Amino acid sequence: MAEQIDLYKLLKDRRTCRSFKPDPIPQEVMARLYEAACSAPSAGGFQRISIVEIADQEKKDTLARISRNQRFIADAPINLVFCIDGHRMRRIAEYEGAPYGQDYAICTLWMGIIDATISAQTLVLAAEAEGLRSCYNGNVVDNADEVSELLNLPEHVIPAFMLTLGYPRSNSQRSRKYPYDVIVHHETYKDMSMEKLYPHHIEKCGKPHFAANAARCAQLQKILIRQYGTEFAEKAMEQVNEQGFLTAYQYWFGCYYPSNEDTAMTAEGYRKFLRNKGLDLDENGMR
Ligand SMILES: Cc1cc2nc3c(=O)[nH]c(=O)nc-3n(C[C@H](O)[C@H](O)[C@H](O)COP(=O)(O)O)c2cc1C
Numbered sequence: 001m002a003e004q005i006d007l008y009k010l011l012k013d014r015r016t017c018r019s020f021k022p023d024p025i026p027q028e029v030m031a032r033l034y035e036a037a038c039s040a041p042s043a044g045g046f047q048r049i050s051i052v053e054i055a056d057q058e059k060k061d062t063l064a065r066i067s068r069n070q071r072f073i074a075d076a077p078i079n080l081v082f083c084i085d086g087h088r089m090r091r092i093a094e095y096e097g098a099p100y101g102q103d104y105a106i107c108t109l110w111m112g113i114i115d116a117t118i119s120a121q122t123l124v125l126a127a128e129a130e131g132l133r134s135c136y137n138g139n140v141v142d143n144a145d146e147v148s149e150l151l152n153l154p155e156h157v158i159p160a161f162m163l164t165l166g167y168p169r170s171n172s173q174r175s176r177k178y179p180y181d182v183i184v185h186h187e188t189y190k191d192m193s194m195e196k197l198y199p200h201h202i203e204k205c206g207k208p209h210f211a212a213n214a215a216r217c218a219q220l221q222k223i224l225i226r227q228y229g230t231e232f233a234e235k236a237m238e239q240v241n242e243q244g245f246l247t248a249y250q251y252w253f254g255c256y257y258p259s260n261e262d263t264a265m266t267a268e269g270y271r272k273f274l275r276n277k278g279l280d281l282d283e284n285g286m287r
Pocket of ligand 1: 014015016017018067070135136137138139161174175
């Protein structure tokens with residue numbers, strides 16, 4: 001590892017990796033990464049998180065399957081499942097004869113997500129400094145039940161996201177980003193005009209390359225009707241016919257994400273999952 005790290009260079013060079021060598025990550029490297037993860041700030045200083053390290057091939061195969069069959073998850077040496085963990089806090093509270101849970105369940109959930117995210121990104125940057133690359137993955141939310149069972153997560157432990165970690169096979173391209181003036185507002189929120197915003201969006205997404213085949217068009221139209229009504233959907237589909245391709249948003253939100261609608265957890269299903277985990281979003285405090 002380099003003696004001195006140029007942080008801005010590290011930030012600029014970081015990129016998501018989707019092709020990993022099978023080479024194992026030495027334990028002493030993992031120990032440094034976990035130290036980094038645990039150094040992150042956390043709400044109330046409670047460190048309401050757990051990280052479950054998965055190196056077992058069968059488990060990695062399952063995680064790849066539930067992640068829309070993204071094969072690199074099974075190929076990489078390690079996957080880390082970041083969890084919101086109220087279980088440890090609750091055990092300590094009960095041991096001390098103290099109450100547990102200071103707020104609405106939704107607040108607890110939010111604080112846990114934030115803690116897990118900051119911790120993960122701290123680990124990601126440390127991993128970059130070690131020559132490793134990573135890929136986040138949110139599919140554990142859609143499959144929270146199965147992941148929970150696979151990892152033997154107790155009550156009050158909720159899988160938040162996964163991080164695939166390993167040595168890259170090759171150096172992938174850096175993804176394009178919006179310039180910061182699209183993101184940053186001064187004093188109050190102000191909409192950028194669409195004339196200014198859209199060229200930034202096109203610059204970021206590149207030339208759309210999503211073919212407008214019949215299946216995709218039918219799927220997109222269905223989602224558009226549901227969200228905006230028939231008139232809007234008809235106009236949008238006319239535009240698709242004229243341009244001859246789907247834009248990035250049309251593809252991702254119209255076709256890709258809704259493609260697992262039948263298998264993904266519904267909003268009510270997720271609320272039920274959380275209730276079973278002891279986190280009832282309709283209740284104050286914790287049980
Ligand atoms: C919560 C979250 C979930 C993600 N899920 C996936 C995923 O399932 N598959 C994947 O290839 N990339 C996934 N990514 C990576 C993003 O696609 C990537 O960060 C984005 O395209 C920007 O690229 P960059 O990280 O190289 O800057 C995810 C990222 C985040 C933060």
